[in-house]
Amino acid sequence: MKILKSIALSGLAFAIAGSMLLTSCGGSGNASKADSSANTAGDANNILGAGSTFDNPLFSKMFSEYNKTNGLKVNYQSIGSGGGIQQLTAKTVDFGASDAPLNGKQDSALSGPAIHIPVTAGAVVVTYNLPDVKDTLMLTPDVLAKIFLGKITKWNDPAIQAINKSVKLPATGIVVSHRSDGSGTTNIFTTYLTKVSKDWEAGPGKGSSVNWPVGLGGKGNEGVAGSVKQTPGGIGYVELAYAIQNNMAFAKMQNKAGKFITPSIASVTAAANIDIPADAKVSLTNTDAADGYPISGLSWIIIYKEQKYGDRAMDKVTKMVKLIQWMVHDGQQFSAPLNYAPLSDKAVSVADAQLKSITFDGKPVLQ
Amino acid sequence: MEAPIDTNLATRPDERSGRVVSIKKQDTVSNTKRINRSFRQIRAENVFRRTLIIVALSMIVLVLGIMLTLIWKSTLSIKSAGIGYLWGKVWDPVRDIYGAYPFILGTLLTSFLALIISIPFSFAVGVFLGEYYPKGWLSDLLKNTVELIAAVPSVIYGFWALAVLVPIVRNFETKIGVEPVGLGIFSSSLILAVMVIPYAASLGRSMIQMVPSNLKEAAYSLGATRWEVIRSVIFPYTKSGLFAGILLSLGRALGETMAVTMVIGNTSLIPKSIFAPGNTMASVIANEFTEADHPVYLSALIELGLVLFLVTVVINMIGKKMISRFTNE
């Protein structure tokens, strides 16, 4: 008993001593680096970003590759697009990533002008679970909106049957699934529905989380996919990359030009091949491009235009801008293998122009 | 660690007796030394007492701080929605309409359903360990295992429920003919029920063990069976203690976040039945806190946190009061 006690005592002492050591290590490590700065800037080799969950797999791949060649450590946390913007506003991160451009309210909350740099594009697909239907379903914007508004409740509804004449549709009820967490995917999807349906615009509207009139909420793509997969008659929306990787059935959507388009990397890149304004804040949904998939969206990195705030060092800012430049150019090779659409040439040139406009203390960072 | 005591206790008398006899001069020196030392000790004692008081005070400051922070950060929402926030039926961040009713209802439904499911089990454990077999290796094993239920991290419960429990519930729902979703209030109540069993069980056990044996023996001598003793002596005697155990379980169920978030289905609609998906206050905060991109939205979420805080505090306080009254009787 005595022995056990002393063992436990020494164990505790060891634990405390160990943690002290670790703490002091952390402390001294920080102290030695503290000359560069203590807060946001940290040491120049660590960059902190947060935002879109949609970008996370691609970013994790890009940053890991960039780390191998340049040694820069980028900590990206996928807390959601809105979160990324909020943390950028609070200046707790170096860059935010978002699938939705800043709206007026968010813009005015920022302490200075911010710029949007497009880094990738993606599509939101409508996935469904009809075990007896072998053909790919086709949907029109109007029908899609009605399904998600709860106005069409059976799969053999005449409106659906009219588009898919050759398909024998079952009389199963439609079970709608949507994202429960705030999400850029939801933003792209609801922006699209708002554009194509007056009823949707007057009802739930657009946003990264809206008040859904019907359906189940699932957390993340997986939550939605899970409930669609396991519920016969289910319908939901997920990212293209996710649907492809999980062999899920997804519908062809009718675009503005009247064509039914299968979502794919090619049709998303086509959708992005439109005139992109100089500020890059453009929605690709309901694209004018004839071969473009209508529910597509760009994803942006959002940073302050003037990078000298807080106690940030020039060195770090340069490294971050070079990183983003790399992502827009060389980094694009990692997009396709992960089912992201590479940026169109127009988008790349807009991104370059945006990067050149970044300043540090009034002077451009890139020469 | 104990060395200083030993030197003090052992050497001081020797010192005194030895030096008093031999050299007088040194005695005064050691006297002033001793006086100095005792001054130092008094000072140290005062410092120690003051530290204790400061530490105890800081606990009060901490709790007040938590409450004030929540109130301060939710003023925006309190101002804009007023008291109607609590029964507003719509939660619509796009239009800046925030009503907590669906989440309050979801929280109450999951928690009470979980309690109803768990009560027979936790009482059974309490009666088994408190009355039938208070000793023995089997009871020890059961007691320790039940306590381990409380030790498993809730994120792991959630992960397991998602992978195993939800498909089972979905099959069950297909059989009874409701919309087979799986995720929803029923699933989260089931996993919550498992998680809260230990709280009521361990309290129930200690309460039942506290029943004076002369009461029980009196009943036995009148010819009562075991069941009759439990029903007519033990239950009435421990009534308030058992109820307190339920309250503590409830407090735990109300605030549970991760496991519920993963299986409740997460929708802001008012749940139509116990198989429908819903949302609890804690799960909304976990889902949407980092996403809230305008001040009123964030503030509405923090107000949810405030409501949750107040409700759990009140329930825990009532539970604790009942226990202390019971144990002091």
Add this chain to the structure above:
Amino acid sequence: MTNHVKYRIGKSAAFKTLTIVLAFACVVPLIFILIYIIQAGITKINWHFLTNLPKPVGETGGGIANALVGSMIIISVASVIAIPFGILCGIYLSENRKSRLAYWSRLCVDILQGVPSIVIGIVAYFWLVKPLGTFSALSGSIALAIMMLPIIIRSTEETLKLLPDSLREAGFALGLPFHRVVLKVIVPCGISGILSGVMLSVARIAGETAPLLFTAFGNPYLSVNILKPMQSLPLLIFNYATSPYNDWHDLAWGASCILLIWVLTLNIFTKLMTRKWKVQL
């Protein structure tokens, strides 16, 4: 008459059977969970898994070294903050049972014990992350320390209360000042109970996720700087379990298994300790 007695005895026996069945039914879910997690996780765990960083999507064979180190640092810092504080507060409460301050302080400890962990996360965000301008392991540690406090305080108070007054009086009779009596007599006598409380509190926070969501934030790299974001095991499980990629699910199952074993070992060790030392908690 005899029939009635038989009926009563039968009823009693039926109730006993029901109780036994229900009591042991509680254990079933726990066993299922243990078996499931260990089956899903144990195959993923090897030396490589413990010593490497997570890999991006599409590359197999990452590890969770950053989360392991991060969890340990976050928990250690939380312990360094909470243990002295908690023990001192427990001492105050046991030494001043009747004072007004003790009453309010005890009430606050009770309140703190019931505060949902997600609420503590929100508060830590506003207290530390916002003013410091960055997510940090330290803010996560402080949130966890707040959760540890009530457990340590209560166990310290309860243990010290049970010690006989004669111990204290013997100390005073020898002319020892108050702080020496407390630190050299009372605390060493109750150390087993206090230690059990400490272990229990560590076991309790080791699996906490909610307060870390908005504080420690996560980090894909190994980091030992407590003023920077840091990864931890529960965070990693939550993030990777809700991601859509199988490689990351595997990491999450392995991490769950390690977390589960860690937490259960801590609990069982505490149980053994309390039994050896006959501590009442």
